[in-house]
Amino acid sequence: ATGCSSSASTDTSTGAAASGSGDKNYAITFLPKNLGNAYFDTSDKGGSKAITEFGGTYAEVGPATAAADAQVSFINTLTQQGVGAIIISADDPTAIGSALNEARAAGTKVVTFDSDTDPQYRDLYINQATADGIAKIEVDLITKQIGDTGEVAILSASANATNQNAWIETMKKELAANHPNVTLVDTVYGNDDDQTSFDKTAALLQSHPNLKGIISPTTVGIAAAARYLQTSQYKGKVALTGLGTPNQMRDYVNDGTVTAFALWNPADLGYLAAYGAKALIDGTITGKEGDKFTAGALGEFTVGKDATVLLGEPFTFTKENIADFNF
Amino acid sequence: MTISAPADSRTGTRVYAEYGRPFWMRLLLTREMAVIVALILVIVIASLEVRRFGTTTTLGFLLLDVAPILMIALPMTLVIMMGEIDLSVASTLGLSSVLLGILTQAGWPVPVAIVACLVMGLVAGLINGLLVTVVGLPSLAVTIGTLALYRGIAVGLLGTTAVTSFPAFWTGLAQSKFGSTGIPVAMVLVVALIVVFVALLHFTPFGRGIVAIGFSTETAHFSGVHVNRTKVVAFMLTGLIAALAGIYWTFRYGSARGDNAMGLELSVIAAVLLGGVSIFGGKGAIHGVIAGVLLIGVLQSALRLANVSSDVINIITGALLILSVLSPRFLSWFRSLRFRRATPEKQKQ
Amino acid sequence: MSISPSNSGPPALELRGVAKAFGSVVALTSADLTVHMNSIHALVGENGAGKSTLVKIVAGLYQRDAGDFLLRGESVDFRSTAEAKAAGIAVIYQEPTLFPDLSVTENIFMGRQPTQRFGRIDRKAMRAEAEELFTRLAVRIDPDRPAEGLSIADQQIIEIAKAISVDARVLIMDEPTAALSGVEVDRLFAVARSLRDEGRALVFISHRFDEVFALCDTITVMRDGQYISTDAIQSTSVDEIVRRMVGREVTDLFPKEVAPVGDVLLEVEGLTSAGVFHDVSFTVRSGEIVGLSGLVGAGRSEIVRAVFGVDRYDSGAVRMHGKSVPKLNPTAAMAAGMALVPEDRRKQGLVLESSVARNLTLSTRTRLSRFGFIDSSLENRAAKDWAGRLEVKTNALDTEVGTLSGGNQQKVVLGKWLSTNPEVLIIDEPTRGIDVGTKAEVHRLLSQLAGEGLGIVMISSELPEILGTADRVLVVREGRITAEISRADATAESIMFAATHSTESIQ
């Protein structure tokens, strides 16, 4: 930092970094897919908590709607501001790649979380759960609820979401391998938009009268689908599961619209991502397989293949345990 | 046949100046100059007040960001100057991007795929143009329709997938910069287009036709301007450049997707109108439009660097747009306050 | 003339020293008009004398720049047409102003529809009233059809119905008869007289002196935006009125030199456009001026527009020098040597917001370019040249044409077309709204052009202009050429007869 103070409001990041611990640039900015998304609100809050713990500067910027080109502009701006690390959930695995590489060339560490880019564009990926783990838990939940036979469908986020597509692929394999009587009849895209997800749910139920279950591996989708089911004739007849946050799903679980759904703790994900970024800035890790770092209260983590750190296995929420969670 | 009337000898009695006002007035007292001055002011203030604004990196990112809008704004200026509008540009861009992705994936050589995309853009523009001229439909309605249609085809063709593997040569070309100047190589293309469109609009008979059509389609028709042909050509140019912008977009982000540049049409139109082009047609100039595009781009870039959130940028864009169309009204209102006398009702323009 | 105006009490309408300018165009300098109750008052003057402008001031559409405006002795200041309406003034405007998408009935009653409970429009009552109005005017128009596509005459009748249906104390009619046939005119006059007898004041504007003298009791003459005179109709004559209108003897207005007539340049054969004109054929030779006469709305403008390729036509042929000229392509017509100075110079002739220079060179822009680019020095030279030849009154070539006076605008249009070096010049209403001095200049110019070998087709609604300028007169009635009259045989009577009576028998 130059110490020049032409405008106080314009440069919080560097100013704070200078006053931070030693010469490390702990200015860390979260760049979610889009703002106004409950899931990212929670995860970024976890990040904020971690950053406060180690005395860095937390910031969150992002586009209003999930779009890769808008993310690129924000990455560019962060590059110029010279932040210590960007923690990003990618809207597109490649479109933001060159912008990220430019950021890294300028000395900024890049950590992806939630939704990854191609590995060559980032220093570290904090994986909430393995695709196998997520696919398996989703498939287990839905097949158990429908009695391991009948039609199911998937309500996804946007057609290009990296993580979603990976999970869907794995789910298909899992269904084919272990649940021969369950058929996946359709996959529709709600674009992580409430209204679209809601209307797509309605259309899904209309087009497939024999549908027994819906998997929505996105927090926006599952909430919208639950809201549709809650007041429809299909309530209790069509099972719904997926990835949701307890606060959004509480009502639906309590009134029986939804029996069980899964998620990791997004706050932990953000928390871990922030410590991962710190470790990169400190030089504790470089992204090499086998590197180890400590993530505050979460304990020690080891970097796996492709510079990936795994948070853990997803957790299943049911009527019995949902009251214990608030995020 | 030469007309000597009333008498050649009298021709010299009246001396005509080519211009009524001195050069500096003609230069400074224009709508375009107001936008340019605003642009310069914003740049100066941003350089002083916003840290890291005055760097070559900023310049580079800024130019990369505004390039597609800048490109499409050029032919859009022609269309709006004729009193028409094209809302389908962003969809054409998306379709071009998708087509490029599909064709390269199918193994077509990139240059051939590019040509195919450009042809597609021409056809998309041709459809707009024919519906507006031959069928005689309002362009606003037509292009709302093709906005959905072209985007729908783009999304339909590629579905869930995105094509992301493009030859490094091409992606590099779209992203690289001239050494340390920060100026993207792609600006060569943009500058070339600017030169072409300045020449086309301001220095050719075709451009004179556009201005005449914009002010009075009927007079233009009576004067031997091929009104329909000119309109179709302008729509085709818009389609062509939108397709070109789609190619640039694809290479810059290294990703061909159906939803690329969704909603960009409004940004383009906002920039063109901000640059002083009249939505009624007739009035406007390319340099004003360029200033309009850059004004919005610089504002966005500076505000983002200053950690002002994107919502404020939206509000400022909207307010600027409204102010820019209201400002002539304010001026005439002030004038009418000064000369407090009954003035004629302004008839429909 | 049974009833003379009652001069008891204040006049129904009084205007004194009214002035009005539109930018640089001064429409009225000092207009006076005093109309009494129980009177039909004629207002006459040449085109552009300012009659319509005066009407629009009374109607509240324009606000006067200076002068007094009294209604029944009280000074008024209308800010809108609604206020004038509320004060009992009804106006039939010169150009029909209807809503094309709405039905005939709605057009008549817009803004004052009869209503029932909850303000609901009483459609039945409205329709019945419309029917009644049409019966009174003895016309048959479907009250439910949209106004779109109505003939000018029908539109004018709806304007009349609209005006008489209002219970107005002052009724102003700006050339209501211009497009009407004899029967319709008679019915209108009967209605007008009965309104007068009810004690209302009427103002009647017309260029037809027979009508003026048959209907009105008082006559006011205007010239160049100025009041000239007011007389009782019995105490004056047509000659007297015309002299006052033009400000000098009529005879020396049009200095016509007859030029030697040469080869046929333009041939039009069997031109037909459904609903507009039928089987139109004529030829134009080098050196002659062919006049196209007829009532307003006869379809003359449409014919020449089709000939020049601005409008489409269904069948027939247009040839220049024996070679056929393609349809609907003004550029081709220009290349073949035609030029068209259109009727409405503000809408069709000029790009008002553009400069004098740009307008002068609009039709020659391709010729003024080098390698596809416009050579601006060449362009400016050409513009200077033509502005000079026609003596356009302006300081600079970049002046907006819209700010010039009407006559100078017309000169710019003329220059724009003469600069294309035409062989046949078609000119529609060459002197509409042009001041007297410029008018003579235009006529001399036309005469001189013919002398230099141009073939000229001139449309004019002013008989003296036709009589004074044309070598040959073609009379158009309802889209057909009904007579061809040589200069020698052309008189006001012979032309008017052909314009109102078809050679074929029409029921």
Place this chain on the structure above:
Amino acid sequence: MRTFLRSRETGILAALVIVVLITTIKNPSFLFSQDGFRDLLLTPSILVLVAVGQAIVIITRSVDLSVGSVVGLTAYLTGRLFIDVPGIPIIVVFAAGMALGAALGLLNGALVAFGKVPALVITLGTLYAYRGINVLWAGSNRVNASDLPKDFLALGTSALLFVPYLTIIALIVVLVAGWYLRNQRGGRELYAIGSDPDAAQLYGLGVTRRILVAFLLCGALAGLAGVLFAARYGTTNSQTGTGLELQAVGAAVIGGVAIFGGSGTVYGAAIGAVLLLTINRALPILGIPDFWQQAVVGTLIIGAIVLDRVLSLRLSRQLISEREVSA
């Protein structure tokens, strides 16, 4: 009867019936199931409201592109009121939403009427500005279904004798607006202004006042739509209603409202809205994949305006030939 058969609304109504028929034959539950019938009525109701307002403005030869942003703002206002003023009566929230919408519409109208500048530019400006205010206000917050009272949410989904409340509201609005436009002087004057603004001036119609009223109505209806959006979808955030403006203009255009004003009815616009959304829902049932639906909608819009043009050309040719005969 003759005019009914020839009117533009009939054609599009027929198209709607055909779509419903075909889809029902393919899949009876599209119409003959409790949810199918409900959704058929419910899904288009919100767009119907916005399209009716849009039609009123277009009839006066203007256009309001800001409706999507107005819906967003009022929907968020609705949520905030329920959160910030516990126990607020639902009727007050409705009034507040409509009042905010009316105020925003009035601002549009004032800029257009007094500024004498084209509505397209003004409302493009307010589209940005209102959305910006929405984002500024909502930030990354969102309103969840659990924040809203059950009674209010029930309005958005439940029905009175098989007809959903939302549909009843939309129907009342359509009928009242249609009645006003047809039977009141004010309504007829809106047509007159759109048909020929100069003539309207000559007639002494209160052009400025009427334009203000048209925009105000459009805003108020968008405001109502915003409130109902919150009731139906339960969640609103800063992006609610994005892109709705083009759908509304599209619905009006499909419904035979001429974009240059003066003709068309709100019934047409309403049916247009229903057709647009019903086709959207029918396409998946008819086996057209999710991704191609937008293309079909685009084709539909173009087809509708081309058809309209052809019909009006035929009508005017017919009128000319009638004149030929009578002359």
